[in-house]
Amino acid sequence: MTIRRFSTAVFAAALLTPALAACTGTDTAEPGASATPTASGSAAPDPSGGPTGATVDADAKQALLASTNEIRNGNFKFTMSGGGSTAEGQVHEPSQSAQMKVTLGEAGSDLMVVLDIVHVKPESWVKAEVGGRNAPRLSEIRDVDLSKYQRLDQTKIQNDRNLGFDFDKLDPAGSEVITQSITEVRREGDGSYAGTIDLTKAAEAGSLDDGLVAQIGPEVRTVPFTARLDPQGRLSELAIQIADTGEGRAEEVKVTYSDYGNATAAQKPPADQVQEAPEALYSLFR
Template sequence: MKVRRLSAGLMAAALFTPGLAACTAADDGPAGSSASPTTAAPATAPTSGGPVDGSAEQALLDSTREISNGNFRFTMSALGSTTEGQVHEPSQSAEITVRIGEPGDDLAMNLDLIHTRSDSWVKVDLGGAAAGSVPGLDKLNLGKYQHLDQSRIKGDRNLGFDFDKVDPAGSDVLIQGITEARRTGDGTYAGTLDLSKAAEAGSLDPATITALGGQAQAVPFTAELDPQGRLSELVLEIPAAGQVAAQQIRMTYSDYGNATAARKPPADQVVEAPPELYSLVD
């Protein structure tokens, strides 16, 4: 029997840290063992940072400027989880959908989030044969949006959204950690990043960075820019570390300037979030 060992807290923690799913995937082996990655490409062994191509580095640094304007669609994916959504700064709103778990897992979670500057809502769907063991399941799987108390999610990496830092993946933080960069083609780049300087990037779990130790200082990456020089894809090849399997974390950006305002859920589809929801992410 395949069991994805996702405690309630760990599942929610994967909301903005797709890499965390790799820490929680397991087959029938002992608790804490990692499943062999099936979708992630093997990570290249880190090497010492070579000379940085100044023009390549500058192009990559410039590529994230448009993201800060907060009008784009994005995706993040890693072993066992996917996140996609849109940010629309003009209306101070964002929509994010998270899928944690894979077909056949005994426990999986879907989250649909809507954020405005003053309000946030989440619809939760816990599924799989083991979902019944999650405390308060009947108060979570309501098929409705649960209104979140802003005072309880302010600064929360899992349920909150910071409109002053509009990129959930934190690509600008990642790219500022370049230790080696080179142009590989028309709009394509490769090199290494120092992840030890990027713990605030939403696409990474700080615990994974710690587990990587010295390997975190030279993690291979590839990047693609669109014809306007804006970041369209960033891929990190995370090496294996301890119980964490090697994995690939992929971030994409599209529709710059063409996102739309998030729609607030209808009042008849909203309930106040119960204590069990906040406990899920404590």
Template sequence: MNIRRFSVGVLAAALLVPGLAACKTESGSPTAESTSSAPAAPADPKAALLASTEEIKKGNFTFTLGGGELNGAGTVHSPSKSAEMKLNSGQAADDMKMHLVFIDTDSWVQMDFGSMADSVPSLKAMKGKYQHLDRSRIKDAKNLNFDFSDVDPAGSDKMINAITEVKQTGEGTYAGTIDATRATESEVLDAQAVKALGEKAKAVPFTAKLDPQGRLSEFAVQVPAAGSAPASTVTVTYANYGAATAVQAPPAGQVVEASEQVYKMFQS
């Protein structure tokens, strides 16, 4: 699932549903949970960072994402084939929120369009309801599916592979630059954002932190200003390795089958 494109793109896509665009114009730190001895970290900083992502691939952790146009948090629990993600657009009174739940072959989405929904009855009616999605109708909507063979919500390994310069700055802390043109498959820096950066995309600063077990606990990218977009720092954190809990299905009383309007939003 692509966090950045999903949260910004899909929430924005809601404005493209007939009648909504006009309405719009009017209107923590992760902790180490394991005490087991950590394997010796590679001496090479880049190798150490790549090794730090191996535990992510096991698909049992919690995460947060913040900075720029979005904030989010979630859980990945591969043992139960479940995951969830909560996202918000972070725009004060117009704040839009979304909660995605995946359990095996079932998916649900809950959407709250904030103040925009006050004058759009169909959007207001969605508040508090989880829309159960027909997977056959969203099979081509990659942002509405969760791939349990590629569970990293931010694609940190892709960013680490694009590192052009890195040094260790302290115990378990690193800093350097990445060539963002080689990291457009990550969920933090997509192709559109990289294109807007121009030459600055070749040397985007980052910092990273590892927990005492040598696992990635934080990766922060300092995205330069580009065009009308101000500079921002997008930070993803990972915690509760091996200790996440299975995601539960939404309460039955809050579930409805997805409306045609919902499918139109995600097909925009």
């Protein structure tokens, strides 16, 4: 039993997977059809080739695209939530460091995993807490001292979306790619926007499971979103709504950004709390 695609970089993939998988079942109704926003203002045909009839408020879309510029500077805090899971952390590019805490599942569930991940280039560490009814089945953790941080071998996590961190791609959620996939948008007030995105065009975002997105049909690929910008025009919140999955509830994946320019450098764990990660730890995430 392993944990796949489970890091902050792909955190929303774990959140979106159950909802999208259910949507690709027998229910052919277009999700969010009753709540899909329509564009207003100076609308023009979607130059990105969105669904037939979709329109984009060019000014609103440009504002959303520009709102992700500050993220590239790599100095912010973030949170992600949805489906009973959470993530929070900070990126501090000036010190080439990042730290995040990821929680998947809840106490009393089949499996709960809490990861404390620290990156101080060129080193990385992870401390894992594993619980839930299925935890005893995770044979990979028997050789892992869960009381310590595990120093990760960079050659084993290079380009690994589970345990690695790419300082050339500083945004864990990939909000820039997501905003570029807008097919419909309207301004709802100062700093507030609503519209739809095409998930297939956002498949390269770190927060989406590109394999799953490739499998979804055209009837479920366009989903509603809302966004908020702070007074400086920077993205502060992005929420993607997945319609009723057939289980009687909708799903929402939400990403927030805060403290632009005010994050702090991540701290290396004390040496007496560190051990070299055994091979079993890497196996847990493959």
